[in-house]
Amino acid sequence: MDLAERVLSGDKRGVARLISLIESEDEDAYVQLGKLHSHTGNAHIIGITGPPGSGKSTIVDKLAKAFRGMDKTVGIIAVDPTSPFTGGAILGDRIRMTDLTLDPGIFIRSMGTRGHLGGLSRAASGAVRVMDAYGMDIIILETVGAGQSEVEIVSHAHTTIIVEMPGLGDEIQTIKAGIMEIGDIFIINKSDREGADKTSMEIQAMLGLNPNKPEWVPPIIQTIARKGKGVDAVIEKIEDHYQYLKDSGMYEKMIEQGIREELDVQIKSQLGRIIKNIINEEKLEDLVKDIVDKNIDPHTAARLLLKDIEDKLSE
Amino acid sequence: MSERKTRILIAKPGLDGHDRGAKIVARALRDAGFEVIYTGLHQTPEQIVETAIQEDVDAIGLSCLSGAHMTLFPKVTRLLKERGIDDILVTGGGIVPEEDIPALKEAGIDKVFGPGTPLQDIIDYHNDKCGTGK
Numbered sequence: 334m335d336l337a338e339r340v341l342s343g344d345k346r347g348v349a350r351l352i353s354l355i356e357s358e359d360e361d362a363y364v365q366l367g368k369l370h371s372h373t374g375n376a377h378i379i380g381i382t383g384p385p386g387s388g389k390s391t392i393v394d395k396l397a398k399a400f401r402g403m404d405k406t407v408g409i410i411a412v413d414p415t416s417p418f419t420g421g422a423i424l425g426d427r428i429r430m431t432d433l434t435l436d437p438g439i440f441i442r443s444m445g446t447r448g449h450l451g452g453l454s455r456a457a458s459g460a461v462r463v464m465d466a467y468g469m470d471i472i473i474l475e476t477v478g479a480g481q482s483e484v485e486i487v488s489h490a491h492t493t494i495i496v497e498m499p500g501l502g503d504e505i506q507t508i509k510a511g512i513m514e515i516g517d518i519f520i521i522n523k524s525d526r527e528g529a530d531k532t533s534m535e536i537q538a539m540l541g542l543n544p545n546k547p548e549w550v551p552p553i554i555q556t557i558a559r560k561g562k563g564v565d566a567v568i569e570k571i572e573d574h575y576q577y578l579k580d581s582g583m584y585e586k587m588i589e590q591g592i593r594e595e596l597d598v599q600i601k602s603q604l605g606r607i608i609k610n611i612i613n614e615e616k617l618e619d620l621v622k623d624i625v626d627k628n629i630d631p632h633t634a635a636r637l638l639l640k641d642i643e644d645k646l647s648e
Numbered sequence: 649m650s651e652r653k654t655r656i657l658i659a660k661p662g663l664d665g666h667d668r669g670a671k672i673v674a675r676a677l678r679d680a681g682f683e684v685i686y687t688g689l690h691q692t693p694e695q696i697v698e699t700a701i702q703e704d705v706d707a708i709g710l711s712c713l714s715g716a717h718m719t720l721f722p723k724v725t726r727l728l729k730e731r732g733i734d735d736i737l738v739t740g741g742g743i744v745p746e747e748d749i750p751a752l753k754e755a756g757i758d759k760v761f762g763p764g765t766p767l768q769d770i771i772d773y774h775n776d777k778c779g780t781g782k
């Protein structure tokens with residue numbers, strides 16, 4: 334059995350292995366993902382982002398439990414930062430999800446960003462597809478808590494949740510300029526602390542300035558995730574949002590947009606490989622010298638090299 | 649093509665409430681370029697094995713200070729075997745008396761790092777057995 338077949342037969346180790354293969358950008362990973370394609374598209378993908386320590390993992394834990402109570406299976410992908418200096422990482426999101434470990438309806442995978450900016454890892458979208466094909470009804474993606482650059486989450490999730498907490502004060506104004514627009518649901522977690530109402534109001538005010546999703550008004554929900562308080566309200570809004578996407582036709586648009594982006598990535602990466610394979614190294618080296626000697630300019634030299642490739646492709 | 653990065657689960661089975669040592673080891677391994685999955689206190693052997701599977705780790709480092717290592721460590725290796733897994737390196741650390749080591753090795757613990765083991769030894773061992781994280 335190959336890995337794709339193992340995933341489809343419900344083999345957990347197969348799922349884990351395939352995700353590793355995707356992470357190491359192994360050529361076979363794309364072949365296996367290709368085989369899974371027709372089995373994907375059933376999961377509701379939920380993205381969770383927000384500043385470090387705001388309670389994202391604690392919320393994921395509570396949401397997963399609530400979904401399990403509704404008889405839904407849950408896949409979780411939790412991303413933590415990789416050190417740019419050593420390439421190492423400590424992936425600690427599971428600390429908040431210990432109770433979920435032995436539930437056969439849950440699969441959790443931790444990932445390091447491995448140099449990818451934007452709060453996710455390059456392998457995250459592949460891992461989502463594997464879990465989707467594996468049959469997870471809900472897939473939750475937790476980004477790193479970077480504060481600013483996690484907007485990438487929107488192109489991977491159907492429903493994007495932003496977790497804030499009281500006491501960040503002025504930071505909200507400055508950090509969140511680009512983040513506000515991507516939130517479908519806002520959570521003010523740690524509302525056992527002082528200032529939750531103030532934070533809610535600030536977000537409300539900022540959303541008022543930004544009415545770019547006329548048919549969906551992003552709700553702002555106060556939670557105490559550690560005690561599970563407010564989680565039911567979040568679940569309700571998640572379901573409402575999914576329904577809204579389906580009813581409004583947004584869902585189809587999102588899927589198509591996602592496919593366009595993926596196709597673009599695939600074309601570029603495959604083209605890159607083709608170019609590497611067929612470019613004439615000798616000619617390239619000669620051209621470098623010529624450019625140094627000012628006999629030719631880089632633009633014209635590139636045209637010359639590409640002309641070769643065009644000829645080869647049309648052969 | 650990039651290579652596989654070595655992933656190590658650092659887990660604390662048992663009831664003792666100290667994870668300072670485990671965290672220090674986790675950080676040292678991270679700084680050596682490994683991807684470390686850290687799951688916190690009070691993990692049962694069942695949870696440790698399940699986590700190791702989902703995270704597809706190359707190695708598990710068990711840390712136990714409560715004195716229950718003679719039951720908890722072998723339980724982890726037994727559960728791994730029951731699930732048909734023989735390619736994950738298992739090491740132990742914490743307060744393990746010298747005389748317990750042979751029995752633990754017998755039970756499938758590949759290496760025991762006693763108190764005071766230099767961090768570099770732990771890093772070297774994993775580099776050697778699993779390949780470097782880089």
Ligand SMILES: Nc1nc2c(ncn2[C@@H]2O[C@H](COP(=O)(O)OP(=O)(O)OP(=O)(O)O)[C@@H](O)[C@H]2O)c(=O)[nH]1
Nearest residue numbers: 384385386387388389390391429478523557558559
């Ligand atoms: N007071 C209070 N603390 C909370 C609440 N929810 C979570 N915490 C605590 O906040 C800390 C951080 O929680 P996490 O869930 O790890 O936060 P996170 O956003 O996932 O953190 P990173 O992944 O490191 O960015 C933990 O100590 C939690 O126990 C809450 O509602 N109130």
Ligand SMILES: [Mg+2]
Nearest residue numbers: 389390426475
């Ligand atoms: Mg977290």
